[in-house]
Amino acid sequence: MDALMLDGNAVAGLLQEVFTVEMTTAIGTCGGCGATDAVGAVHVYRGAGFVLRCPHCDTALMKVVAAEGRVWMDCSGLRTLEVSV
Amino acid sequence: MPPIISRGFKGRRRDDAPPDRVPPGQYVTNDFPVLSAGPTPHTPLDQWDFAIVGEVDELHRWTWEELRALPSESVTVDIHCVTKWSKLDTAWEGVSIDTLLDGIETSAEYAVAFCDGGYTTNLPLEDLTGGKAWVSFGYGGEPLEPEHGGPARLLVPHLYFWKSAKWVRGLRLTTADEPGFWEQNGYHLYGDPWREQRYWGD
Numbered sequence: 001m002d003a004l005m006l007d008g009n010a011v012a013g014l015l016q017e018v019f020t021v022e023m024t025t026a027i028g029t030c031g032g033c034g035a036t037d038a039v040g041a042v043h044v045y046r047g048a049g050f051v052l053r054c055p056h057c058d059t060a061l062m063k064v065v066a067a068e069g070r071v072w073m074d075c076s077g078l079r080t081l082e083v084s085v
Numbered sequence: 086m087p088p089i090i091s092r093g094f095k096g097r098r099r100d101d102a103p104p105d106r107v108p109p110g111q112y113v114t115n116d117f118p119v120l121s122a123g124p125t126p127h128t129p130l131d132q133w134d135f136a137i138v139g140e141v142d143e144l145h146r147w148t149w150e151e152l153r154a155l156p157s158e159s160v161t162v163d164i165h166c167v168t169k170w171s172k173l174d175t176a177w178e179g180v181s182i183d184t185l186l187d188g189i190e191t192s193a194e195y196a197v198a199f200c201d202g203g204y205t206t207n208l209p210l211e212d213l214t215g216g217k218a219w220v221s222f223g224y225g226g227e228p229l230e231p232e233h234g235g236p237a238r239l240l241v242p243h244l245y246f247w248k249s250a251k252w253v254r255g256l257r258l259t260t261a262d263e264p265g266f267w268e269q270n271g272y273h274l275y276g277d278p279w280r281e282q283r284y285w286g287d
């Protein structure tokens with residue numbers, strides 16, 4: 001395990017602010033290997049922004065950048081996101 | 086719960102820092118915070134190379150030993166992270182990009198740095214030349230630590246530090262400015278700290 005790694009809880013508040021529902025229990029399907037994991041269980045790295053990575057193959061599932069009043073989300077590594085509403 | 090949208094690095098402007106060395110919105114730190122977009126790669130040096138590809142006459146490639154045999158430079162520069170910390174007088178050793186590009190014919194005006202782990206960042210070629218950028222493998226008189234980008238990282242101190250790509254493995258020269266890993270998702274295409282070019286539209 002990488003010393004710099006966080007888990008999905010590190011971005012829980014930010015995702016909840018955008019999606020307005022609890023997101024750590026949302027289920028993401030990796031576009032790289034097809035594995036499914038709860039958002040709270042994925043690997044999170046903090047660079048200039050947050051990177052959520054598949055715990056099985058390290059594919060970047062989401063990049064999340066938050067600035068004053070704006071949030072950018074690149075979900076191109078995520079095949080599906082199942083959200084309970 | 087802590088504030089949701091991070092305001093970035095919390096520090097203070099160093100009182101004795103010359104104002105002309107600390108860009109707007111930045112705070113001086115004596116630490117060297119580690120930011121990383123992914124796990125730290127550990128590529129063995131005998132499998133490491135640096136390549137210049139893309140809009141070039143042919144592939145140019147240096148093994149680790151070949152790179153280390155090139156003339157290197159010691160530079161002391163200030164670095165500025167977009168998360169609002171700046172660090173003054175950082176001492177690096179590396180090979181100037183001018184040295185690597187010497188004799189290479191290209192019509193490209195831009196470059197995309199590529200790295201172990203898949204990170205990329207885009208820069209105008211003129212920001213990589215003229216003594217402004219290095220492939221750096223030494224920091225503070227020691228080999229560059231993996232968490233800081235070792236064995237080698239790009240060093241482009243006049244732009245925000247996300248442009249100084251860790252674990253760099255080469256440059257792809259391009260005719261168009263192609264957004265990199267962060268530039269595709271909110272961060273500024275160019276990233277001049279003195280103009281606070283942090284995000285799209287800045």
Ligand SMILES: [Zn+2]
Binds near residue numbers: 033034055056058
């Ligand atoms: Zn995967």
